[in-house]
Structures are given as C-alpha cells and as structure tokens.
Amino acid sequence: xxxxxxxxxxxxxxxxxxxxxxxxxxxxxxxxxxxxxxxxxxxxxxxxxxxxxxxxxxxxxxxxxxxxxxxxxxxxxxxxxxxxxxxxxxxxxxxxxxxxxxxxxxxxxxxxxxxxxxxxxxxxxxxxxxxxxxxxxxxxxxxxxxxxxxxxxxxxxxxxxxxxxxxxxxxxxxxxxxxxxxxxxxxxxxxxxxxxxxxxxxxxxxxxxxxxxxxxxxxxxxxxxxxxxxxxxxxxxxxxxxxxxxxxxxxxxxxxxxxxx
Amino acid sequence: xxxxxxxxxxxxxxxxxxxxxxxxxxxxxxxxxxxxxxxxxxxxxxxxxxxxxxxxxxxxxxxxxxxxxxxxxxxxxxxxxxxxxxxxxxxxxxxxxxxxxxxxxxxxxxxxxxxxxxxxxxxxxxxxxxxxxxxxxxxxxxxxxxxxxxxxxxxxxxxxxxxxxxxxxxxxxxxxxxxxxxxxxxxxxxxxxxxxxxxxxxxxxxxxxxxxxxxxxxxxxxxxxxxxxxxxxxxxxxxxxxxxxxxxxxxxxxxxxxxxxxxxxxxxxxxxxxxxxxxxxxxxxxxxxxxxxxxxxxxxxxxxxxxxxxxxxxxxxxxxxxxxxxxxxxxxxxxxxxxxxxxxxxxxxxxxxxxxxxxxxx
Numbered sequence: 354x355x356x357x358x359x360x361x362x363x364x365x366x367x368x369x370x371x372x373x374x375x376x377x378x379x380x381x382x383x384x385x386x387x388x389x390x391x392x393x394x395x396x397x398x399x400x401x402x403x404x405x406x407x408x409x410x411x412x413x414x415x416x417x418x419x420x421x422x423x424x425x426x427x428x429x430x431x432x433x434x435x436x437x438x439x440x441x442x443x444x445x446x447x448x449x450x451x452x453x454x455x456x457x458x459x460x461x462x463x464x465x466x467x468x469x470x471x472x473x474x475x476x477x478x479x480x481x482x483x484x485x486x487x488x489x490x491x492x493x494x495x496x497x498x499x500x501x502x503x504x505x506x507x508x509x510x511x512x513x514x515x516x517x518x519x520x521x522x523x524x525x526x527x528x529x530x531x532x533x534x535x536x537x538x539x540x541x542x543x544x545x546x547x548x549x550x551x552x553x554x555x556x557x558x559x560x561x562x563x564x565x566x567x568x569x570x571x572x573x574x575x576x577x578x579x580x581x582x583x584x585x586x587x588x589x590x591x592x593x594x595x596x597x598x599x600x601x602x603x604x605x606x607x608x609x610x611x612x613x614x
Numbered sequence: 615x616x617x618x619x620x621x622x623x624x625x626x627x628x629x630x631x632x633x634x635x636x637x638x639x640x641x642x643x644x645x646x647x648x649x650x651x652x653x654x655x656x657x658x659x660x661x662x663x664x665x666x667x668x669x670x671x672x673x674x675x676x677x678x679x680x681x682x683x684x685x686x687x688x689x690x691x692x693x694x695x696x697x698x699x700x701x702x703x704x705x706x707x708x709x710x711x712x713x714x715x716x717x718x719x720x721x722x723x724x725x726x727x728x729x730x731x732x733x734x735x736x737x738x739x740x741x742x743x744x745x746x747x748x749x750x751x752x753x754x755x756x757x758x759x760x761x762x763x764x765x766x767x768x769x770x771x772x773x774x775x776x777x778x779x780x781x782x783x784x785x786x787x788x789x790x791x792x793x794x795x796x797x798x799x800x801x802x803x804x805x806x807x808x809x810x811x812x813x814x815x816x817x818x819x820x821x822x823x824x825x826x827x828x829x830x831x832x833x834x835x836x837x838x839x840x841x842x843x844x845x846x847x848x849x850x851x852x853x854x855x856x857x858x859x860x861x862x863x864x865x866x867x868x869x870x871x872x873x874x875x876x877x878x879x880x881x882x883x884x885x886x887x888x889x890x891x892x893x894x895x896x897x898x899x900x901x902x903x904x905x906x907x908x909x910x911x912x913x914x915x916x917x918x919x920x921x922x923x924x925x926x927x928x929x930x931x932x933x934x935x936x937x938x939x940x941x942x943x944x945x946x947x948x949x950x951x952x953x954x955x956x957x958x959x960x961x962x963x964x965x966x967x968x969x970x971x972x973x974x975x976x
Binding site: 443 | 722724857860864870872915
C-alpha cells in the first residue's frame with residue numbers, strides 16, 4: 354500500500370520537531386530519509402508507527418488515515434524497527450519474534466501452526482533461525498537488530514518503518530538486510546545514515562533539515578556535492594558506481610587547518 | 615523428547631540457550647508442595663498436632679463431621695486460629711508474587727516490587743492515622759485495616775494524578791513519582807507518630823511496615839481471597855500485554871498497545887490487590903521482589919509461564935516464612951517482614967550468582 358505523509362507536524366514537549374512534512378512512497382517502494390542529526394528523521398517516523406501523535410496533518414496508508422484506525426489495526430498495517438529496544442527481561446529470540454503476532458491476537462490465545470511457521474520464516478529471512486532458543490540478553494547488537502527485523506516481518510504489515518536498520522550490523526548483514534528490503538513487496542520508510550547504502554537501495558530519497566523536507570527525488574537527483582555541502586556541511590564528490598551507475602559519495606576528511614588532505 | 619531435553623540441558627552453558635521446564639508439571643508439583651506445606655504449618659506451633667490429626671480436623675470442618683469432646687481445644691486451634699492464618703499467608707504470598715511480576719513489567723525495572731508505587735507507605739499512614747487518631751468507627755475492629763486500605767488507594771490515586779500526562783502514563787515517571795510519594799507518606803506517618811498521644815503508635819507502625827499474619831480470621835479471609843484470585847486471573851489473561859510492555863513504550867506502540875492506558879489499569883489493579891493484602895497483613899517486603907526473579911530462572915521471561923508459577927511459588931515461600939516467624943523464637947513472634955529479608959536475601963544472592971540468569975541487560 355502507498356504511504357503519504359500529508360503536512361505532518363509532530364511536537365515533543367511543546368516544541369515542533371517536524372513541520373509540514375509532505376512525503377509519499379508508492380506501494381512496494383523504498384523511501385530513504387536522510388539528514389543531519391536533529392533534523393527530525395526519527396520523530397517523523399514515530400508519527401508513522403504511532404508512538405507520537407501528530408500535532409497537525411495526517412498519515413495516509415492507501416485510503417486510510419492511520420491515526421484514525423484502532424491501534425491494533427494500525428499495527429497490522431505498519432510495523433517498525435526502532436532504535437529504542439532494550440528489554441530487561443531475557444526473552445528468547447523465538448518469543449520476541451512471536452510478539453510480532455500481538456496485533457493479530459487482541460485477546461491473547463496461542464499461535465496457530467501457520468503463525469509459528471510464519472515466525473520461523475521471518476527468522477530465516479534475516480538469518481537468526483539458529484538463535485531461536487537464545488536469550489535476547491546474550492545477543493550482540495547486530496544479532497538483536499536482525500531479531501527485531503524478524504519480529505517486524507512476523508507482524509505481516511504492508512508498511513515497514515526502519516530507524517537506522519543497519520546500526521550494529523556487519524557489512525554482510527547490512528547488505529543482506531538492504532537486499533531483503535529492496536526485494537520485498539513492502540512499502541519501506543527507512544532512516545539511513547550511510548548515504549552510499551541509501552543510494553544503493555532507495556527508490557527515492559527525502560532530505561530533512563530542521564524538521565522540513567529540503568530535497569526529495571531519485572538518488573541521483575538528490576545526492577549531489579552541493580547538497581552534501583549545504584545540508585551536511587561536508588566536502589565531497591559524487592561519482593557513479595562503476596557497475597550499477599548509482600551515485601557513490603566520496604568524502605575528504607578536513608585536517609585541523611581546514612585544508613583538504 | 616526426553617533425549618532432546620537432556621541434550622538441551624547439556625548444551626545450555628555453551629551457547630546460551632536455556633532449558634525450559636514444562637510449566638504444567640512445575641505448577642502441579644508446586645501445588646502438591648503447597649498443600650503439604652500448609653498441612654505441616656497448620657500442625658506446627660506451641661501445641662504441636664500431627665499432620666494426620668490436622669487433616670482429620672480439617673476434614674471434619676469441611677464435611678461437618680464430629681470431633682471427640684476432649685479434642686475440641688485442639689480442633690479450635692487448628693480451625694479457628696492456624697488454618698485462616700496459613701491460608702492468609704498463602705494468599706498474600708501468591709498475590710505478592712503475581713503483583714511483583716506485573717509491576718516489574720510495568721515499570722521495566724528488575725528492582726521494582728508491589729510497594730514501589732507508594733501503596734505500602736500510604737497504607738501504613740492510613741493505618742496509623744486511624745489507629746492513633748481514631749475514625750472509621752463504623753468499621754469496628756476493622757477500622758485500622760480500613761484505614762490502611764484507604765491509605766493505599768489514596769497513595770495510588772495521588773501517584774496516578776501526579777504522573778499522568780495528556781499522553782497517559784510513562785514507566786519512568788511512574789517510578790519517580792511513586793518513590794517520591796513513598797517518601798512523602800513516610801514523612802506524614804512520622805509526623806503522625808511524633809504527635810501521637812501515646813506510645814502505641816510506634817508499635818502500630820512496626821506492624822504495618824514489617825507485617826504479620828496474627829490478625830488472620832475467617833471473616834476477612836474471603837475478601838483477600840477474592841481480590842488475589844481475581845487479580846491473578848486478570849493478569850494471566852493479559853500476559854501477552856505484559857510481554858509487549860516490557861519491550862518498551864516505542865515497541866509496544868508499534869505493536870498496537872496503548873501504553874498509557876495499559877499502565878493506568880495495571881496501576882489500578884496492582885494497587886487495589888496490594889492494598890487489600892496490606893490491610894490484612896501489613897507490608898511484607900521482599901517476596902514481591904524475589905519471587906518473579908526466582909520463577910524466571912526456572913521458566914524464562916514469558917509472562918504467561920511466569921504468572922502460572924509465581925503465585926504458587928510465592929504462596930509456598932510465605933507459608934514457610936510465616937511458620938518460621940512464629941516458631942523460631944517461640945513463644946514470641948518475629949515480624950514476618952524481618953524473616954522474609956533474613957531468609958530471602960541469602961537465597962536471592964545465591965540465585966543471582968548462578969550462571970545463566972540475566973536481567974536488566976547485564
């Protein structure tokens with residue numbers, strides 16, 4: 354299903370963090386959200402997975418206003434992998450993934466055989482099936498991150514919201530996760546810090562600064578040396594990837610005198 | 615199946631998987647242990663009665679049988695004094711175990727216990743206020759317990775009102791406000807005791823803060839039984855919500871759980887049940903803190919499994935603690951709260967040092 358953020362505004366403690374955000378992602382596409390620290394990327398996502406109610410505007414999934422749906426209905430539509438996910442209890446990996454079925458079971462009850470198979474497949478897709486009986490507190494950061502993706506997949510959403518999903522992941526699993534995202538028929542909204550990965554996987558990229566969209570379009574339209582300079586304050590070059598033609602960013606590290614090394 | 619379980623147990627230390635004992639079996643075993651413990655506890659005391667006689671008296675009471683005239687005294691001890699006492703201990707142990715599980719999930723903190731949110735301090739203040747200064751005369755001999763119950767509910771209400779925001783409750787606010795309010799209620803209690811007309815206030819305070827089952831009677835037992843049973847039943851039905859809540863607010867929201875609302879009703883439920891228990895037996899510490907941890911060591915973190923076992927474990931523990939409190943230094947009685955800590959702390963530390971139990975992310 355397609356997702357539209359329609360003049361979305363989100364406040365935290367009376368301060369407007371995200372203002373007038375209008376973005377859309379066609380069904381099955383990957384929309385990357387990039388921007389410097391504090392630009393409102395995470396807050397915008399929280400308005401989508403219903404952690405923070407919008408102060409203005411709306412989030413549309415297909416023809417439905419997400420914030421007007423019952424909570425469990427919204428959670429069957431949108432799943433999220435958030436940055437805040439520490440638990441103090443030592444659930445097993447299989448138990449955490451099974452919690453993805455919660456919105457489908459409003460009044461408790463056991464998982465059906467089909468649901469257990471679904472959870473199993475979700476774990477296999479992100480390469481954590483072998484960890485099923487492990488306690489969550491014994492996992493590495495990258496393993497936990499993949500478990501959370503498996504839980505989101507087990508939720509069977511039509512929209513997947515990912516807040517820095519490649520955090521903690523080693524290179525192989527970063528690429529594995531991104532190719533899974535690109536190949537899936539889910540509509541994906543992902544905040545990404547690695548601009549090269551964003552360029553490689555996103556159909557469209559939106560750039561946020563100070564709570565507003567400053568650029569949006571296909572990777573080659575958005576990722577330019579000028580944007581790096583104005584939005585990120587970074588000196589860099591953009592070259593096409595020799596095989597895929599996607600934009601690749603090369604940075605130069607300024608030395609203390611500010612001259613290029 | 616047996617070989618798989620054995621293989622898992624062997625593998626456990628190496629790759630971090632934990633063997634899961636079947637919950638139904640454990641619950642059945644604990645139920646049998648509880649029944650046997652209760653029989654022993656009812657028989658034990660200054661007038662020691664063999665388990666067979668105890669069982670015969672209990673059978674006679676339940677079926678309306680007759681007792682030989684020369685045994686009526688012993689029968690009275692068993693049926694009128696010790697049975698309600700042991701049952702009250704079992705109920706309160708069960709309730710504290712279950713409420714401890716709920717509060718730890720609510721505030722996502724392994725140090726949480728049922729009294730964290732101000733309930734015990736409020737109850738003690740209410741009891742002292744009524745006991746020392748009078749009031750609630752309509753309740754007769756239960757006036758002080760009534761005061762404790764009202765104090766507990768008042769504390770919970772104040773905590774709720776102070777912690778609630780337009781978006782509902784949040785775990786951290788709940789803990790901070792609960793701890794702060796506990797201090798406020800304790801201070802209020804100290805002031806009451808300081809200005810109390812007689813010295814009795816200090817011993818009233820000791821009872822309400824350390825607890826005891828000496829006041830158990832058949833009249834008040836049904837109230838506690840209903841509150842505890844209903845509380846546990848509701849929590850067991852909401853076990854999966856507790857699972858999701860303990861993953862944190864962000865994740866709970868994304869899974870369709872209204873954190874603020876769930877926390878509000880959990881606060882109401884745990885405060886109500888804890889308030890009834892405190893009114894009946896004072897604030898007995900520690901059981902509500904350790905029982906959830908001990909049970910998780912055995913069955914893992916899943917709240918459905920934990921809530922099937924924690925009430926039974928709490929009940930067994932409390933029956934033995936009460937027995938110790940009234941027999942260790944007989945004819946005097948130790949405050950139950952002191953015994954729970956003296957026995958509980960070493961057991962708790964031993965269990966925490968065992969390999970394989972992780973909590974709080976470390």
